Amino acid sequence: MKAVLCKAYGPPESLVFDDAPDPEPGRGEVVLAVRAASVNFPDVLIIENKYQVKPPLPFSPGCEVAGVVHRVGAGVTTVTPGDRVMAITGYGAFAEQVVVDADRVISIPDGMPDVTAGAFLFTYVTSDHAVRDRGELKSGETLLVLGAAGGVGLAAVEIGKAVGATVIACASSEEKLAVCREHGADHTINYTTADLRDEIKRLTGDRGIDVVLDPVGGTFSEPALRSIGWRGRFVVAGFAAGEIPKIPLNLTLLKGCSIVGAFLGAFAKREPKKFAESVQQLVRWYGDGKLKPRIDRTFPLERAGEAISYMAARQVKGKVVVTT
Numbered sequence: 321m322k323a324v325l326c327k328a329y330g331p332p333e334s335l336v337f338d339d340a341p342d343p344e345p346g347r348g349e350v351v352l353a354v355r356a357a358s359v360n361f362p363d364v365l366i367i368e369n370k371y372q373v374k375p376p377l378p379f380s381p382g383c384e385v386a387g388v389v390h391r392v393g394a395g396v397t398t399v400t401p402g403d404r405v406m407a408i409t410g411y412g413a414f415a416e417q418v419v420v421d422a423d424r425v426i427s428i429p430d431g432m433p434d435v436t437a438g439a440f441l442f443t444y445v446t447s448d449h450a451v452r453d454r455g456e457l458k459s460g461e462t463l464l465v466l467g468a469a470g471g472v473g474l475a476a477v478e479i480g481k482a483v484g485a486t487v488i489a490c491a492s493s494e495e496k497l498a499v500c501r502e503h504g505a506d507h508t509i510n511y512t513t514a515d516l517r518d519e520i521k522r523l524t525g526d527r528g529i530d531v532v533l534d535p536v537g538g539t540f541s542e543p544a545l546r547s548i549g550w551r552g553r554f555v556v557a558g559f560a561a562g563e564i565p566k567i568p569l570n571l572t573l574l575k576g577c578s579i580v581g582a583f584l585g586a587f588a589k590r591e592p593k594k595f596a597e598s599v600q601q602l603v604r605w606y607g608d609g610k611l612k613p614r615i616d617r618t619f620p621l622e623r624a625g626e627a628i629s630y631m632a633a634r635q636v637k638g639k640v641v642v643t644t
């Protein structure tokens with residue numbers, strides 16, 4: 321098979337499109353013929369050895385996939401060859417075939433295109449875990465989303481509206497904010513041209529924000545936390561800006577607020593039942609038209625390195641998908 325391989329840690333330009341051995345399914349595993357695999361921020365980090373998951377070299381990046389079951393290993397009874405499925409792989413999806421544990425594959429809903437399925441699980445489950453589970457967002461509350469035009473951010477905007485919250489989307493350009501409004505944001509803040517705290521106060525008065533979702537880190541985390549309301553919840557979901565902020569912990573005392581983390585990999589592994597419940601709810605919302613994944617661009621498999629570079633440049637509005 322053909323695959324995009326990381327043979328030595330480095331930037332996306334160092335990836336190689338080359339032949340690789342066809343994968344063999346072990347007991348409880350399936351081999352998927354890949355049709356679509358989206359780019360996520362961990363793909364930017366994993367090829368530079370900056371991510372907590374460190375597969376042995378050489379490896380293919382790509383942490384989520386949609387495809388068709390090609391072969392099944394011993395003991396697999398839940399799927400059969402020909403089934404359309406999607407899965408979170410961790411890595412390995414930027415290839416013509418990938419091995420996945422059979423208990424991690426999820427049937428693609430009828431009517432969902434492969435490109436959409438390949439861009440659905442990672443960001444939507446991350447955002448759902450962050451917003452509804454860790455953030456405990458309720459109808460009538462206010463959700464502030466930093467980096468709202470990215471995959472996780474845009475999913476959070478839609479989930480916030482599905483819950484019945486007022487959503488304030490924050491991004492770095494008017495073009496990105498227009499996309500956020502298309503996906504349901506009630507209010508938007510351009511934090512490169514406006515003062516974040518002033519705008520939050522204008523929109524919420526003295527009440528502040530109930531839940532902040534921060535997949536970005538960097539310079540806007542602390543101002544967002546300072547704008548949180550009493551008993552607010554600040555959810556850390558990533559550091560796309562590259563900087564891990566140092567937060568004054570006295571703010572939690574003054575606000576009576578909490579800072580919690582949302583890490584999809586640990587959630588899926590440690591709480592598989594809740595993970596499955598999240599997926600079921602998201603699929604229902606998709607069927608109801610409440611979730612509309614936005615595909616910014618698609619790239620053919622041999623140009624997966626370009627797709628990762630596009631993600632790294634932080635110009636993506638929604639998701640970028642690699643197709644075979």
